[in-house]
Amino acid sequence: MTIRVAIAGARGKMGKEAVHTVMNNDEMELVAVLDYKEIGRTLADTNLFPSHYTAPVFIDLQELYTITKPDVLLDLTTPEFVFEHTKQALELNIRAVVGTTGFSDEQLEELKTLSKASKIGCIIAPNFAIGAVLMMKFAEQAAKYLPDIEIIEMHHDQKLDAPSGTAMKTAHLISQQRPIYQQGHIREKETLPGARGANYDGMRIHSVRLPGLVAHQQVLLGGEGQLLTLRHDSFNRGSFMSGVVLSIKTVMEKEELIYGLEHIID
Numbered sequence: 226m227t228i229r230v231a232i233a234g235a236r237g238k239m240g241k242e243a244v245h246t247v248m249n250n251d252e253m254e255l256v257a258v259l260d261y262k263e264i265g266r267t268l269a270d271t272n273l274f275p276s277h278y279t280a281p282v283f284i285d286l287q288e289l290y291t292i293t294k295p296d297v298l299l300d301l302t303t304p305e306f307v308f309e310h311t312k313q314a315l316e317l318n319i320r321a322v323v324g325t326t327g328f329s330d331e332q333l334e335e336l337k338t339l340s341k342a343s344k345i346g347c348i349i350a351p352n353f354a355i356g357a358v359l360m361m362k363f364a365e366q367a368a369k370y371l372p373d374i375e376i377i378e379m380h381h382d383q384k385l386d387a388p389s390g391t392a393m394k395t396a397h398l399i400s401q402q403r404p405i406y407q408q409g410h411i412r413e414k415e416t417l418p419g420a421r422g423a424n425y426d427g428m429r430i431h432s433v434r435l436p437g438l439v440a441h442q443q444v445l446l447g448g449e450g451q452l453l454t455l456r457h458d459s460f461n462r463g464s465f466m467s468g469v470v471l472s473i474k475t476v477m478e479k480e481e482l483i484y485g486l487e488h489i490i491d
Contacts (some may be wrong), residue, residue, distance in 0.1 A: 233259040234301035322413040326390025346479030349389030353468030360457040364444040365398040371446035372403040379433040379441040387432040397427040
């Protein structure tokens with residue numbers, strides 16, 4: 226069966242890569258694009274894609290669904306739009322694959338409840354790169370033995386949220402293996418506010434934003450006389466596409482919300 230895919234955020238850097246990936250996948254068909262403004266009748270009209278990329282463009286998800294009937298909405302937009310997109314998709318019985326971060330805990334719980342009640346699958350992936358998912362899993366395992374941890378995440382300077390969704394997901398996984406306690410000296414004092422980074426259950430997260438970067442993260446685990454460094458680097462957005470394809474295929478078989486690719490890779 227060919228999976229009918231609609232993409233929200235097709236004009237972004239991740240979105241353009243995803244459009245090419247879906248168009249070149251024999252098991253998928255790009256049936257529509259969702260945008261927040263009028264950009265033309267089809268993708269080709271934007272002059273960002275080849276002339277044979279004729280998927281129609283919509284600014285309303287209800288109209289998109291009525292006309293094109295996608296199986297999956299791949300959302301690669303921004304935190305400003307992604308929650309409403311995902312919620313409406315589930316209400317329309319469209320499975321959702323989401324690569325945008327910035328959900329609040331309350332929003333995630335609402336989407337989990339909606340997905341479970343409607344038995345419509347949803348996958349939210351803070352990071353689609355398989356290597357990044359492995360880094361998170363390894364950090365979770367290592368935290369049992371080296372619980373003094375700091376996370377340094379580095380992204381391009383156009384990223385809207387900090388810390389990144391990957392860093393937050395990593396910290397959450399680690400927290401399941403690490404007792405809550407404050408790291409560092411008991412009388413530690415920041416002479417410049419923010420110097421020690423964000424505090425997550427006593428461990429620290431540092432966000433770097435610079436042009437030239439794509440997506441990079443280090444997890445530093447310290448112990449007596451030793452340091453374990455787990456690092457992942459995405460040098461281009463092609464690194465995320467294997468996870469996008471896996472998520473689109475997998476969500477077709479699910480009836481609940483899954484948060485993180487670590488739950489769907491063997």
